[in-house]
Amino acid sequence: xxxxIDSNSSLGFAEQLVCLSVDLHALNSSSxxxxxxxxxxxxxxxxxxxxxxxxxxxxAEESKIHPSxxxxxxNRLESMGLIYVFxxxxxxxxxxIVISRAGFALxxxxxxxxxxxxxxxxxxxxxxxxxxxxxxxVTEMNRFQRRST
Amino acid sequence: MKRLMxxxxxxxxxxxxxxxxxxxFDYDGTLAPICDHPDNAEMRESTRTLLxxxxxxxxxxxxxxxxxxxxxxxxxxxxxxxxxxxxxxxxPSGTDTIDTAKNACLQWKSALxxxxxxxxxxxxxxxxxxxSLHYRKATDKKKARTQLLEAVSSLTPPPRIVLGKxxxxxxxxxxxxxxxxxxxxxxxxGTRCAVYLGDDxxxxxxxxxxxxxxLTIRIENSINSGALYCLNTQLEIDDFLVKVLEFCESHGKxxxxx
Numbered sequence: 001x002x003x004x005i006d007s008n009s010s011l012g013f014a015e016q017l018v019c020l021s022v023d024l025h026a027l028n029s030s031s032x033x034x035x036x037x038x039x040x041x042x043x044x045x046x047x048x049x050x051x052x053x054x055x056x057x058x059x060a061e062e063s064k065i066h067p068s069x070x071x072x073x074x075n076r077l078e079s080m081g082l083i084y085v086f087x088x089x090x091x092x093x094x095x096x097i098v099i100s101r102a103g104f105a106l107x108x109x110x111x112x113x114x115x116x117x118x119x120x121x122x123x124x125x126x127x128x129x130x131x132x133x134x135x136x137x138v139t140e141m142n143r144f145q146r147r148s149t
Numbered sequence: 150m151k152r153l154m155x156x157x158x159x160x161x162x163x164x165x166x167x168x169x170x171x172x173x174f175d176y177d178g179t180l181a182p183i184c185d186h187p188d189n190a191e192m193r194e195s196t197r198t199l200l201x202x203x204x205x206x207x208x209x210x211x212x213x214x215x216x217x218x219x220x221x222x223x224x225x226x227x228x229x230x231x232x233x234x235x236x237x238x239x240x241p242s243g244t245d246t247i248d249t250a251k252n253a254c255l256q257w258k259s260a261l262x263x264x265x266x267x268x269x270x271x272x273x274x275x276x277x278x279x280x281s282l283h284y285r286k287a288t289d290k291k292k293a294r295t296q297l298l299e300a301v302s303s304l305t306p307p308p309r310i311v312l313g314k315x316x317x318x319x320x321x322x323x324x325x326x327x328x329x330x331x332x333x334x335x336x337x338x339g340t341r342c343a344v345y346l347g348d349d350x351x352x353x354x355x356x357x358x359x360x361x362x363x364l365t366i367r368i369e370n371s372i373n374s375g376a377l378y379c380l381n382t383q384l385e386i387d388d389f390l391v392k393v394l395e396f397c398e399s400h401g402k403x404x405x406x407x
């Protein structure tokens with residue numbers, strides 16, 4: 001029984017996913033050291049650039065980053081002077097987030113570097129499949145959790 | 150509503166200039182000062198020059214309550230979209246509604262000619278696809294307004310009534326309004342964001358849109374308006390255009406249309 005579980009390809013894939021997660025974390029840290037922004041911070045900044053006056057709620061939804069993770073990222077970007085967070089006129093429950101001039105300049109610079117580093121070899125299709133698989137797995141795990149409670 | 154020409158407001162405006170944004174304007178009371186008669190509503194020369202320059206950098210739309218051909222005569226060349234009759238006239242998708250609007254206006258006009266106070270105080274402006282009843286020159290404006298509202302409320306088919314500055318606009322119910330027009334122009338121009346400036350109650354169709362990607366600016370503060378920011382007076386429109394041009398020039402953002 002143990003042998004058949006050990007040889008199950010799903011378990012091997014799960015282990016590879018863990019390795020990928022660790023590698024992504026390392027890539028994020030390297031990006032922060034080299035470019036001044038982690039990939040997560042860059043991605044959030046890019047969304048703010050493309051959608052000025054976005055609220056934190058919409059940003060969390062669009063970037064698929066959990067609000068509890070997004071808040072420290074936004075705080076960090078704000079303290080770096082890359083974004084401004086204002087009270088939204090007419091709706092004080094929502095913030096109004098915009099990119100700053102410095103944020104715009106850094107975002108463009110980081111994007112140039114990413115293109116150079118990743119080059120033409122970025123396997124975007126493969127990542128799409130993995131991302132889809134991981135999302136489906138999260139949904140499945142949540143379903144299990146609901147059933148057991 | 151916050152003032153736009155402040156440190157905070159200008160930071161927000163600059164952010165909109167850093168991405169592909171449609172700049173849309175109402176005409177009367179926004180680009181041009183309000184005047185006694187619509188025929189005299191010329192923009193200041195400075196505004197005209199600045200607006201023309203803006204068209205080199207960003208997609209520009211004018212969405213007016215006037216007839217399209219009427220507002221066009223006042224505008225410089227290069228405006229990407231000119232929409233008339235509060236959004237009814239000039240929209241690519243509006244071909245179906247335009248005939249309905251024309252027929253309704255003919256019916257309303259003939260009914261109003263019978264009912265309408267026949268005096269110099271009130272003037273009916275026929276814009277083919279909507280009607281405007283002006284009472285700016287009435288000595289008793291309140292009385293004139295009440296009488297006009299009574300007259301339009303009995304019209305068939307029942308119109309959509311939008312109050313303006315000393316005028317009552319009537320248009321077909323269900324026809325596209327300024328908010329619909331703006332959203333369609335954003336799609337047409339391939340822009341995800343828009344800045345809209347207006348001064349009147351009929352601009353509330355845009356101001357009340359809850360989209361986060363819109364920067365809505367009203368000429369003169371009003372507590373009842375849904376706009377996010379305001380300019381103090383119409384005179385500030387030139388300062389606004391100067392700022393936008395300054396931001397566009399410093400970031401060298403090219404105009405892009407799909």
